[in-house]
Amino acid sequence: MARTLWSGSLSFGLVNVPIRLTSAARNLDLRFRQLHEKDGALIEQRRFCSQEDSEVEWEEVGRGFELEDGEQVVLTDEELSSVEPRKTRTISVEAFVDLEDVDPIYFDHPWFLTPSGDSEGTLRAYGLLTEVMESTGRAALGRFVMRTKEYLVLVRPRDGLLSLTTLRFHDEVRSTDEIAPGGRKPAKSKIDGAVAVIESLSTEWEPERYTDCYRERLQGVIEDKKKGKRIKAPEQVEEPKPAPDLMAALQETLDRMGSGASKKPARGNGDGLEKLSREELYERAQAEDVPGRSKMSKDELIAALDG
Amino acid sequence: MPRSIWNGTISVGLAHVPIKLYSATESKTVSFHEVHLKDGARLEHKRLCSKEGKEVPYKEVVKGFEVAPDEFIVLEKDEVAAAAGGRGKVIEIEEFVPDDEIDPVFYEKTYYVGWRDDDEVYRVFQEALKQTGRVGIGRFTFHNREYLAAVRALGDVLALHTMRFHDEIVRGSELDVATPGKGAAKAEIEMASQLVDSLHRDFDPGEYEDSYREAVLGLIARKAKGEEIEPEADEPEEETSDLMAALQASLKGS
Numbered sequence: 001m002a003r004t005l006w007s008g009s010l011s012f013g014l015v016n017v018p019i020r021l022t023s024a025a026r027n028l029d030l031r032f033r034q035l036h037e038k039d040g041a042l043i044e045q046r047r048f049c050s051q052e053d054s055e056v057e058w059e060e061v062g063r064g065f066e067l068e069d070g071e072q073v074v075l076t077d078e079e080l081s082s083v084e085p086r087k088t089r090t091i092s093v094e095a096f097v098d099l100e101d102v103d104p105i106y107f108d109h110p111w112f113l114t115p116s117g118d119s120e121g122t123l124r125a126y127g128l129l130t131e132v133m134e135s136t137g138r139a140a141l142g143r144f145v146m147r148t149k150e151y152l153v154l155v156r157p158r159d160g161l162l163s164l165t166t167l168r169f170h171d172e173v174r175s176t177d178e179i180a181p182g183g184r185k186p187a188k189s190k191i192d193g194a195v196a197v198i199e200s201l202s203t204e205w206e207p208e209r210y211t212d213c214y215r216e217r218l219q220g221v222i223e224d225k226k227k228g229k230r231i232k233a234p235e236q237v238e239e240p241k242p243a244p245d246l247m248a249a250l251q252e253t254l255d256r257m258g259s260g261a262s263k264k265p266a267r268g269n270g271d272g273l274e275k276l277s278r279e280e281l282y283e284r285a286q287a288e289d290v291p292g293r294s295k296m297s298k299d300e301l302i303a304a305l306d307g
Numbered sequence: 308m309p310r311s312i313w314n315g316t317i318s319v320g321l322a323h324v325p326i327k328l329y330s331a332t333e334s335k336t337v338s339f340h341e342v343h344l345k346d347g348a349r350l351e352h353k354r355l356c357s358k359e360g361k362e363v364p365y366k367e368v369v370k371g372f373e374v375a376p377d378e379f380i381v382l383e384k385d386e387v388a389a390a391a392g393g394r395g396k397v398i399e400i401e402e403f404v405p406d407d408e409i410d411p412v413f414y415e416k417t418y419y420v421g422w423r424d425d426d427e428v429y430r431v432f433q434e435a436l437k438q439t440g441r442v443g444i445g446r447f448t449f450h451n452r453e454y455l456a457a458v459r460a461l462g463d464v465l466a467l468h469t470m471r472f473h474d475e476i477v478r479g480s481e482l483d484v485a486t487p488g489k490g491a492a493k494a495e496i497e498m499a500s501q502l503v504d505s506l507h508r509d510f511d512p513g514e515y516e517d518s519y520r521e522a523v524l525g526l527i528a529r530k531a532k533g534e535e536i537e538p539e540a541d542e543p544e545e546e547t548s549d550l551m552a553a554l555q556a557s558l559k560g561s
Contacts, residue, residue, distance in 0.1 A: 015553045033372075041359070167512075176463060217391075221382065233391075
């Protein structure tokens with residue numbers, strides 16, 4: 001069962017729904033610990049006073065903030081807690097917005113909101129709110145306080161439940177003014193060429209098809225090391241130069257896909273090479289020691305491995 | 308011009324787009340450094356060996372993975388690098404998927420993608436993504452680790468999101484949620500819809516300020532003037548007992 005990180009109520013208008021908050025994402029990264037090379041003992045981090053060079057206990061730690069004039073203001077955790085907003089047990093809905101208007105760039109951490117307790121009243125209010133948001137395509141904007149910080153949040157339905165995302169504030173999202181290219185819109189023929197390439201490489205979003213190759217390889221490295229093998233870093237793919245003639249490059253990409261070398265398995269020999277990513281193909285090419293593999297495209301790798 | 312954090316190339320088939328990456332977001336949470344309350348001196352974090360109790364210089368620290376209780380496999384830096392693969396500075400787009408099929412829960416961190424050397428090929432790619440409403444999916448290596456990445460048009464630029472993997476997303480079906488004895492009545496749905504409508508606004512992120520950040524900055528200013536700071540208390544909330552009555556009262560009040 002998922003761990004509850006916060007419980008309180010979701011309030012909209014005069015309706016209060018008791019809810020719990022659990023994380024909707026889990027980090028499956030492999031965790032490493034710091035060790036002392038000499039004796040393999042764990043490293044411990046301790047706090048030391050830079051003036052006295054003595055260890056400092058948690059109770060003696062203050063929060064220092066440097067003012068513009070270089071002066072330092074020190075706050076205790078107790079003083080800091082005095083500015084925590086008062087309604088700490090409520091997510092209060094301030095407005096409903098169209099979900100499609102909120103760009104995911106504002107989304108921070110995802111959570112699930114589940115009803116707290118199984119009283120009929122709670123479950124019905126929870127179900128009603130989920131149903132209405134689903135049918136209207138709207139999401140609720142609200143605020144709530146978790147631990148010490150107040151968050152702006154978006155509540156929306158996902159998987160038949162209510163989910164909550166903490167949002168970044170507008171001034172935490174940077175402007176793109178200095179990054180956007182200026183100048184004229186490129187020629188229509190070029191855009192059309194790129195559109196054709198995108199269309200031909202299009203598929204449905206099936207997240208299960210993507211696995212964390214990094215996690216898998218790291219597990220492999222650990223397994224090998226356990227058996228006493230020494231692992232070398234692979235050679236790096238060379239960065240390709242942009243084609244001098246964009247139209248020709250787009251056309252050739254399309255031609256190659258049209259010949260059935262890529263996406264749709266047209267060759268029917270059942271080896272499934274087309275379904276592999278370039279990464280996986282490259283690893284096979286490495287195992288078979290295919291010459292010139294680092295410069296090969298996905299199609300070229302398939303051709304070389306299939307030969 | 309903001310400082311870029313990565314240079315590389317996005318490849319789609321034989322078309323290559325030279326790019327730079329920029330951070331798209333920055334936390335404005337007021338950050339403090341740890342100090343010793345007694346003398347106001349900054350604290351330092353020291354690495355101590357748990358066996359010797361002595362400070363350990365950084366170059367004597369290695370990465371260990373715990374394979375059994377207290378049994379560690381030590382990995383050298385180039386062994387960790389081996390796991391990053393051979394992708395180098397190339398983000399090869401493997402396929403394109405409709406923008407609206409990807410739930411934003413998959414997006415983790417966002418970067419802006421800027422052009423480098425040649426803005427035309429960048430603009431062609433950006434415009435084509437915008438017209439098709441599609442997102443390019445590929446793999447991206449950053450600081451010796453590989454990510455799944457989504458590249459999409461955002462306004463006049465491209466954005467790159469690193470993505471969570473499917474097994475890192477919690478599904479609703481994994482949570483044990485009871486269903487009510489009977490579904491919502493038609494009248495309740497109508498009334499709740501009216502309430503949602505009455506509170507409907509256009510999303511304008513500029514309307515929402517980080518009031519906690521303001522409060523902390525205010526507190527710092529008060530403390531700087533030598534004011535006494537006193538803690539405050541919470542207030543409890545109640546459960547709604549009569550859903551219809553609460554909906555009705557809310558509508559009247561809104």
